[in-house]
Amino acid sequence: MIEFASVDDLTEIAELHVASIRATYPGIFPDDYFKKLSLKTYLNVWEKFLHRGDFRTLVFRENHKIIGFAGVCLYKRIDKLPILDVLHVSKAAQGKGIGKALIKASEEMLRLEGMNAVLVDCVEGNKNAQGFYLKQGARYIGSFQNWDGGGLHFDNRYILEFDDKEQFDMEGNLGLGLQAEYERLKPYLQKDYVLWGVGNYYNVFFRQFKNVNPPKYIFDSKEEIQGMTANGVKIVKPHKTEMPIIITSSKYEEIKADIKRLGCESYVGFYPWHNYGAL
Numbered sequence: 001m002i003e004f005a006s007v008d009d010l011t012e013i014a015e016l017h018v019a020s021i022r023a024t025y026p027g028i029f030p031d032d033y034f035k036k037l038s039l040k041t042y043l044n045v046w047e048k049f050l051h052r053g054d055f056r057t058l059v060f061r062e063n064h065k066i067i068g069f070a071g072v073c074l075y076k077r078i079d080k081l082p083i084l085d086v087l088h089v090s091k092a093a094q095g096k097g098i099g100k101a102l103i104k105a106s107e108e109m110l111r112l113e114g115m116n117a118v119l120v121d122c123v124e125g126n127k128n129a130q131g132f133y134l135k136q137g138a139r140y141i142g143s144f145q146n147w148d149g150g151g152l153h154f155d156n157r158y159i160l161e162f163d164d165k166e167q168f169d170m171e172g173n174l175g176l177g178l179q180a181e182y183e184r185l186k187p188y189l190q191k192d193y194v195l196w197g198v199g200n201y202y203n204v205f206f207r208q209f210k211n212v213n214p215p216k217y218i219f220d221s222k223e224e225i226q227g228m229t230a231n232g233v234k235i236v237k238p239h240k241t242e243m244p245i246i247i248t249s250s251k252y253e254e255i256k257a258d259i260k261r262l263g264c265e266s267y268v269g270f271y272p273w274h275n276y277g278a279l
Contacts, residue, residue: 005057197249204272
């Protein structure tokens with residue numbers, strides 16, 4: 001069964017990730033890479049991933065055990081394509097179609113969000129994975145440097161465009177669409193509210209909600225821009241407020257911690273891949 005991962009899956013995903021790296025990349029990564037590789041590093045990585053508002057992890061379970069997972073970053077770069085950052089299947093379960101099923105489930109999740117393609121990252125030199133993605137219809141578009149738990153390496157990047165004629169059968173899986181999150185933002189737009197964050201996300205917010213009640217303020221911690229205006233709204237130093245806060249930044253967890261330190265109680269994340277403008 002394929003379903004969304006939860007924070008309870010943290011250790012199991014991190015262990016599978018490290019085991020897969022150790023099984024897949026000897027001869028591709030240098031020996032020093034494996035000396036630096038640690039479970040602790042990937043526990044920290046997945047602790048962040050599983051709490052990020054712009055990241056979704058799908059897991060494939062068999063007999064209550066995770067034997068494969070796929071991690072999709074919906075927007076690493078705002079207004080660009082989502083990225084399939086990671087896809088790993090346990091060595092014992094490879095060759096059974098699990099990787100393909102995870103890709104198709106990822107496609108269906110993204111299709112429900114109005115997206116029609118995904119970028120795929122693959123370690124350069126991993127010819128088995130490269131061949132696999134090419135068989136799925138991916139097209140190579142370049143190479144770039146990447147850092148992870150063991151150090152620096154090169155990744156190949158592909159683009160995988162969805163074939164609308166091929167719909168993935170999601171029956172029996174647990175609602176991979178994110179439609180329910182649309183409802184969470186509605187109450188915040190019907191009264192006075194504050195935005196937190198001046199960056200790419202807030203620009204998308206103003207585009208999507210140009211015809212609704214504007215925010216009273218924008219909070220941002222950068223002193224050099226406090227007192228300025230953005231999209232006609234004054235930027236101020238974050239402070240305790242009774243007004244609800246909409247977080248317009250990909251750094252959701254960091255800002256949420258700041259909000260709690262200030263003693264603010266009402267907040268919600270804005271995730272710009274949603275078609276909020278349809279509300």
